[in-house]
Amino acid sequence: MDDITGSIHSHNVDQILEQLGTYVDPVTRSALLKLLVIEENKLAKGREQLQNTERRISDGKARIARVAGIIDGLIEHGLMDRDQLSKALTVLTALREAQTLIERRYRLMTDAVLV
Numbered sequence: 659m660d661d662i663t664g665s666i667h668s669h670n671v672d673q674i675l676e677q678l679g680t681y682v683d684p685v686t687r688s689a690l691l692k693l694l695v696i697e698e699n700k701l702a703k704g705r706e707q708l709q710n711t712e713r714r715i716s717d718g719k720a721r722i723a724r725v726a727g728i729i730d731g732l733i734e735h736g737l738m739d740r741d742q743l744s745k746a747l748t749v750l751t752a753l754r755e756a757q758t759l760i761e762r763r764y765r766l767m768t769d770a771v772l773v
Contacts, residue, residue: 664702667701671698674690675714675721675756678752679725687749690752691755694756708767711763711764718757718760719757722754729750
């Protein structure tokens, strides 16, 4: 895989991860998670990609903490009804699912790079 193609796939993964935090529709979220897996599988192997995945893991943890904090703050101030809470928790779940996929990918990549 050439550098340009690898950069495109890497950019796509980053974009999908950002989008997952904005969609409540289950069909869209499911499609994004599938697309994430497809794009992750197209990424090059090696130390550089391992570093990109490490960054994605760190960014993902921060993203999840930020969204959870916002949800907690809205609940604490009584600014979220049941329907809004349900949607917010759905988004948080999608972010956590994506995080799990990225972390699983990292473990596989680590094994491949270290071998």
